[in-house]
Amino acid sequence: LSIAHALHNKGLPVIGVPKTIDNDLSATDFTFGFQTAVEVATDAIGRLHSTAEAHQRVMVVQLMGRHTGWIALESGLSGGADVILIPEIPYHVDRIAERVRERERQGRRFSIVVVAEGARSADGAASFADATGRYGGIADRVAEQITAATGKETRTLVLGHIQRGGEPIAYDRSLALRFGAAAVRCIREGSLGTMVALQGNRIRAVPLGEAVHEIKRVPADSELVMTGRQLGVSFGD
Structure with missing residues (x-):
């Protein structure tokens, strides 16, 4: 969409649609x-x-989310994770280890840790990025830290591009159809340089500049985070 915005600024007729799993x-x-x-x-x-x-064992699952933790947060809660690590909330290894030990004391000798690829520790260390800026390695790093702190055996799973492929669920099919129809209406009405967006229950056209103005991050006090804390989920903070 940033490219679409740049093309619009050069006079090209552009309509954007919000397609991203993030x-x-x-x-x-x-x-x-x-x-x-x-x-x-x-x-x-x-x-x-x-x-x-x-x-x-402790299973560490790495999900996509370089800058935001929406996928890790929602799927972690829905999947029953014990620890969820997202870029918006820096984590402390000792807090993760304490949650694992707490479950041990409760007779639950396993834990599920979900980590977004862009999660970073409180000391500022992020996951590894290669020369192209691609992220990776955070699951292995967290797993090693957990083993060192607790002595527990760990295994990692990097879900990777499977999150982007396959058949879309009904909600996404319906939403994409609504966005597509709205984009055609924008063309007919001459509302160029816009992106179609879901706001409440309606599809609206917003300027591309507004659409790319800022990244939507997970607020630390969001209802989803508060729900997780009430359920005993550790965010490593």
Whole structure:
């Protein structure tokens, strides 16, 4: 969309649609692809519970989310994660370890840790990025830190591009159709240089400049975060 905005500024007729699994566009409530990614991630997290419990391990699941933690947060809550690490809330390894030990004391000898690829520790260290800026390695790093702090055996799963592929769920299909129809209306009405966005229950056209103005990050006091804390989820802070 930043490219679309630049093209519009050069006089090209452009209409944008919010397609990203990260759900990080501030002008729209949801982007299409996000709910499908959450569904895929939730299913994967849920399937790990039985093997984690059977082998009494800590499973560390790395999900997409370089700058924001929406996928990790929503799928972590839905999938029953014990620890969720997102870029917006810097984590302390000792807090993660304490949650793992707390579960041990409760007779639960396994834990599920969900981590967004862009999560960073409180000392400022982020996951590793290569020369192209691609992130990776955070799951292995967190797993090693947990083992060092608790002595627990850990395993990692990097879900990767499977979050982006496959058949979209019904919600995303419907939302994409609504966005597409709204984009055609914008063309007919001459509302160029805009992006179609979901705001409440309506699709609206917002200026591209507004659409790319800022990244929609997870507020530390968001209802989702508060819900997680009430359920005993550790965010490592």
